[in-house]
Amino acid sequence: MSERKKPYPFDVFEPKWQQIWDERKTFKVNNPGEEGFDASKPKYYVLDMFPYPSGAGLHVGHPEGYTATDIVARFKRMNGFNVLHPMGWDSFGLPAEQYAIKTGQHPSVTTFRNIDNFRRQLKMLGFSYDWDREIATTDHEYVRWTQWIFLQLYNSYYNKELKKARPVSELEEQGLSREEIDQRRLAYVAEAAVNWSPDLGTVLANEEVEEWKSKGHRVERRPLRQWMLRITDYAERLIDELEPLDWPESIKLLQRNWIGKSEGAEVDFTLDGETITVYTTRPDTLFGATYMVLSPEHPLVDTVTTPEQKHAVEQYRAQCASKSDLERTDLSKEKTGVFTGAYAVNPVNGKQIPVWIADYVLMGYGTGAIMAVPAHDERDFAFAQVFGLPILQVVQPPSEDTDWRGFCGYEGSSVNSGFLTGLPTPEAKEKMILWLEENGKGRRKVNYKLRDWLFSRQRYWGEPFPIVWEDGRHRALPESELPVLQPDLDDFAPTGDPRGPLVKAAEWIAYTPTAHRETNTMPQWAGSCWYYLRYLDPANTERFVSREAEQYWMGSAGSPGGVDLYVGGTEHAVLHLLYARFWHKVLFDLGYLSTNEPFQKLVNQGLILGEDGQKMSKSRGNVVNPDDIVREYGADSLRLYEMFMGPLKDVKPWATKGVEGISRFLARVWRVAFRENQEGEWEINSKLVENAPEAGVLAVRKELHKTIKKVTEDINGMSFNTAIAKMMECTNAMTSADVVDVQDYDAFLTLLNPFAPHLTEEIHSRLQTAFPALAQTQLCQKSWPEWEEALLEENTVPMVIQVNGKLRDKLEVPKDISREELEKQALASAKVKTFLDGVTVRKVIVVPGRLVNIVAN
Known part of the structure; x- marks a missing residue:
């Protein structure tokens, strides 16, 4: 396509509009107290998860979320909001340091060069960021406030x-x-x-x-x-205060599971004068504890290990040192361990049980020691089978058809458990906790999987x-x-x-x-924990953010508080969000912030895969560079294609052919306004007129108002693909029409502007000269159009025409058409007549509002 004439001159006007937006600071938004700040407007803070500026630059998967937030930001501005839409760089990190070591360049040199490239690419795509608020976590002032x-x-x-x-x-x-x-x-x-x-x-x-x-x-x-x-x-607060947030339930569940709240008891086992405390969620199974396992890192391992087992224990601990926590806790891996030679006393029955060490027990969870109940724990069962340790049933499943081996449910009842025998599991658990506390053998405990x-x-x-x-x-x-x-x-x-x-x-x-x-x-x-706050007031040298800016953007009256819309990938579903929430809550507690949570609404965009259906990566050779797509099809085509591929949350494979289709759609929008003359220049299409008689443009106007309603609702629901589909229908109606009122067309351009800002601004700008009645301003600064309910009403209905029960034609007829007129039009249909030649019409059956069936033989 680069060798052919462009279907519309995007290569000329896209850079022009990017320069205009830069020079005029079109998307700059003021803070309270600054000149030009309009306090009467509501606020809307729309935020992207800021990128790490790698040397590879952006690939076409990155702009998906950025395009979605940009559409929302532009839409909200047109609807009268003060919109904060910033961008910055997560610029510290191990990859930058490793690259610098390999190349011999200082990481600041490579990082800032990468930032320049990322910034160029984002500006090339026409995103409406307030670049005066740009930050990098490596900026000296930013480092100051992180510290x-x-x-x-x-x-x-x-x-x-x-x-x-x-x-x-x-x-x-x-x-x-x-x-x-x-x-x-x-x-x-x-x-x-x-x-x-x-x-x-x-x-x-x-x-x-x-x-x-x-x-x-x-x-x-x-x-x-x-x-x-x-x-x-x-x-506890990180779990409890998740509930009111407008986040995907799957992300809330990931956060809850990572924090891992559980309720149970700490139990004290004794061993030669030492106390080994374990945490268990199932103290009711204490009678079934047949051995104990310590983490290899447990501080008592050296103390309890017998001289005979010392060498074996040391060897095993050395092996464990090379394994990650994920490897150690993998359910599918073969269980390994070593006996310490020591025995601990089970407090509930006085029995001595062997003490092992095994890598599936982590020092970072609970107390780093467990009581093993192999009959009712999957890992303990596997370990006991490998090492031939006793397996004693202490819980009876509710159904005799259920094998008690490995049964971990709460619906059972205690067996072989002394004073607990016969009690349902919940009652047995509570009774055991009370017994432990009364006898000084343990205590009630709420535990969390979360580590410091x-x-x-x-x-x-x-x-x-x-x-x-x-x-x-x-x-x-x-x-x-x-x-x-x-x-x-x-x-x-x-x-x-x-x-x-x-x-x-x-x-x-x-x-x-x-x-x-x-x-x-x-x-x-550290830097990514609070960047959303520095955007609010990035030039402030006296405070990390002014109280006025923070209270306005994060806690306006009538707002639930926090960032109004946060969009990013699911790879940050746990740690980034958890750490940011933690820092935010501390700053809130200390009186520096006015909201308890940083992000009110969270949306995760799905991955864009390579054309081979695999995740884009250099090693696979399936990375698509947005520079190449913009050069061939324009930035607007890339923006629209990424939104048209499917629902924002879905995983979708890239297809360059799809960008071609979007490019053709935008070319049709262009050709509603312009036609190419013999000299190859674009001149205004004669079908565009001012003050056209309503009868001549009514069909297009009705389609326009349906489109206004649909696009408005779809942007609010972040259903961008269906909004684009509706705008395609509206474009087809305008293309087919003999006359289009220029005000209707300009209203349509306003709808399309958040999606294709360059094309729509260029068309609007050119039409302003020929049609002075149009708003003499940038299109993005116009108000969002409103639909008229009267124009949404349908005065006609579709009617199916059958001959002997088989579909032969479809007619669009007035709602109030008489039965006689309907029969007349059905029989007059050219398509129907071909099936009535040489036959006799015996009867005409009319089902009002649905069909006409002509019975003939």
Whole structure:
């Protein structure tokens, strides 16, 4: 197509309009207190999950969500809203650092070059972002406020009575020691079992392990001193406060499962003077506990292991160190373990049970120890079968047809369980908890699968902690010293030192002769936790966001609060959303924010696959570059095609042929307004007229008002594909008509503008000269058209015409047509007459509003 004449001159006018929008700042929106701010308008904050600017640039899957939000943003502006629609860059991270190490370029150079390319591509697609609000998490001012937020966590604790964060100064006033306060801070230091990659020289999150192992990097488990954030204090609120949010139920379920609330009991087993506490959701099965399992990392493993088993235990622990949590807990994998040689006492019956260690028990969940009831737990059952351990039934399923082996349901009743025998499971569970508490053997406990957030990374390309160490103790830097920036190192490659590559910057580390800086850096999550707040007031040097801007954009009167529409992929369904909600709640508790939740409405767009039906990737060679599509078909064609492929939430394969079809549709829209003369120039089509007689344009006008109603409802429902289909029907009606009123056509262009902004602005601009009655403004600044109910009413009905019960024709007839006139028109139909030659009409049957059947022989 690049060698052929374009069906309409998108290559000329698309760059022109992008320049106009840039120069005029068409989509800039003011904050309260700024000149030009209109307080009478309601607010609407529509947000994209901001991208990580990789060197590969955008592929055609990325603009899908951006196009959807842009349509909504343009639609809301036309409907009288102050619309905040920003864009920025999640620009720290391990991939940028690794690329810099390989190429020898500083990560700032490669990152900012990538940002320039991403920005160019987004502007090429005509997205209506307020570019004055652009941010990058690597900007020095942004780093300053990320570090400031960390200090708010460091200087706060969670008050369990009030169920909110409070300043640690309250603990100081209560006379608590420094050590006691440090143990209660929301940001604290602890020895933690981590995923350490000796090749990358850093800790990896559980979610990153498989990705980097697949690239050939080693990952092992080892204990390291780490900064942690006490997100577990917020577990209950993170679950309970999900309910009122307008999020997909599937995403809420993922969040709930990740937090993993459960109710049960802690049970104390004894072993040679030591107490081993386990957490169980099924204390009613305690009589069936036939062995105990400790995590390989449990602190009591060395204490309880007998000399005879020491070597075997050490070997097994070394094997476990190379496995990720996901590998260890995989249900399908063969169970492994080793006996410690020790026996613990079951508190409910005094029996001694063997103590094993096994990798399927994680130190990070519960207490790192379990009582194993193989009869009624799938993993325990598999383990017991491998090692020949006893399996004792203590729960009877409700049906005799159900095998008790592996039965875990709550519908059963206790058997072989002493004082619980015969009780239904819920009653047995409650009675056992009371027995444990009365006898000092345990206690009621609500537990969460959620672990505290491991917040340290041993990397160069991340935010340094605003912390110094002196005499083995940490303390916060004053806010006046923020931001703390990385030193300018030529060699920032990891050395394997668990303190990270910043240890190479000796002069930077030496804060004073007796104090040194923290050398770990923050994870990439830190910057992405709060970026939606910085968009509100990105140039503010006095505060991370002004109170006025935050209260307007996040908590306007009549609004449920928070971002009104947040669109992004399901890959961020758990951690990003969970971490952002946690930070938001802390800042809310401390009085810095006016809303309890950051994102009111969440929509996940589906993946766009390659033409081969596989996920787009360089390795598969199926990546489609939007630059190529725009060059061939124009930005508007790409935008419309991505919305026309199917429902936004669905996974869909790319097909370039489909872009061609959309391009032809836009060409038809263009040709309603223009025709090409003999000199190859576009001149206004004579079918466009002003003040046309209503009778001549009524059919088109009725179709237009149906389209206004349908497109309005579909944008509100984010059903963009069906809105486009309706606009195609309206275009066909205008193409077929002999006369089109220019005001009707301009109203149609207004409907199409959020989808195809370049084409519609160009047509509107050209028509303004010939038709001065049209709005002398950009189309995107017009008001959204309203439909007239009277024009939606149908005065005709379709009528099926049959001969001897077989369909022969369809007629469009007036609603109030008489029976006699209907018979007359049916018999006069040319198509019907061919079936009546040489036969006699015996009867005409009329079913009002539906059909006419002519009986003949």
